[in-house]
Amino acid sequence: MVDNGSTPAGSIPRNNQKPVLIKMLKSFPDDMPIVDIVKATKVYPPDIIAVQNVSLAVGKGELVFLTGMSGAGKTTLLKMICCIERPTKGVIEVAGNDLSRIRQSEIQKLRRQIGVVYQDFKILPRQTVYENIAIPMEVMYRSPKVIRKRVGQLLEILGITHKREVQAAKLSRGEQQRVAIARAAANAPPLILADEPTGNLDQEASGYVMELFEQLNKSGSTVIIATHDESIYRKSRHRTVELAHGLFSGHVGHRQLPLINA
């Protein structure tokens, strides 16, 4: 019998081990992988294998492209890293925190340190662009002055300053995607996961987005970008990891961290 391991956003992980407090991502040592996936498998009911026996280590401050065709398991892998899904088998550690052992309140603390760009954006259509981008900072009770300044910066970088007070529902897909990216980058989190961040953007906008990710990476954030848009990783100096049918099929790049199909 296969445990589907599917966990709704925010629910408590089921296991017999005692929950532990999380370690903070920023203070995690530089020489250890900030994301460490060991023999992770994810099976959706009835028996759809999304990810199979995958191991991957991402170093602190690294920018990694996770590539592969649609259905290769990129989204599932990202969802497991940010605790939306639980692996059916294997271990996933973020900054040394075994995700299957941390308690509910700790998951929330962990999520505050991870910026995620979702494939379906998950923006709030009835709220304005400003309100959408401000959410992660409000959740961390940042001062309104800091929020205003940061939102202004992000809007400028992404070229949507003029849409600041527009309801998100009235934006084009590309603009909505940029709002989602700005939201993920709002707190300058130590870890950023982006699922197809340029999927709805033209070449120019894709350029702004990649520039933003590079900037965040330079300032210390670890960035994992799941994409099948070859144009953004082909000439990149960063590591590229390819997934096919839930298995890693190869990797290129200069930084050699453990990467195994066990």
Place this chain on the structure above:
Amino acid sequence: MGHKTYFHIKQTGRNLRHNWPTQLMTVMTISLSVLIFSFFLLIYLNIVNAGSRLGDELRLIVYLNEEVQPEARPMYENKIRDFGKVERIEFISRAEAFERLGRQLDSEKDVLADLGPDFLPPSIEVYPQRNMRNLTGLKQFSDYLTTLPSADKVQYGQSWMEKFGYFIELLRVIVILSGVLLIMATVFMVSSTIRLTVVAKEAELEVLRLVGADNKFIQTPLLIEGIMQGIIGSACGLLLLYLIFQWTTGHLSGPGFLNMLDFSFFPPKTTAIIAASSVLLCVGGSMISIRKHMRI
């Protein structure tokens, strides 16, 4: 701390802005429930108050078949006080009774001209203490007084007392029922509104969870919403009752039943208790809904 409060209030403001028709319906229901309950409570308290004032005049009259001599009075008094404490005892002779009747008849006292001063029986008027002024206590006291030497009959207006007692009891039931109605309506409406808010905000709550919002960040605005519904709802209900009260007392003044009752509005303490209870009920309703419908 300052930023937390700011964001909780901001979030509440967003909820209210996006859900104002539902919020308005809830506030109206709470207002009506508070109005119904406090209306009956006001009537009940005023009638109980009036009954208590009328009760000050309450006395048991023991009619005797012969005069009580002054030297026998202490014996009667001791015997009466043996049953329980009384406020005072008055001995009325035949002559005093005749004189009193004459005073009461006033200009028509001529009708007594042909009757001798001895035609009325002597009596003892017993004014019981406040704690004995209930129907059962009075009945028992009355039965005891009939055992006094020379006692003929005991009267205390039992028919009126019984009717008044039943009326007070009926009002008490109405107050309790309207109180239950208030509790049910408030809890149901508030929990339904919060549930609707939660359902309407499902996508937002998901995003909030995904960006790491803690339970306080999600729950506090909903609780503030419940508190606001309670404050506004009870304030509107009580204000409406006050306006009705003012109008009624203004239009029904002059000699009559209402004047006899000397109607008065709730004292500030009772008003505060009603408002605080409504707020507590609303908070209860919010909590029920948050616990039931939100998995955070």
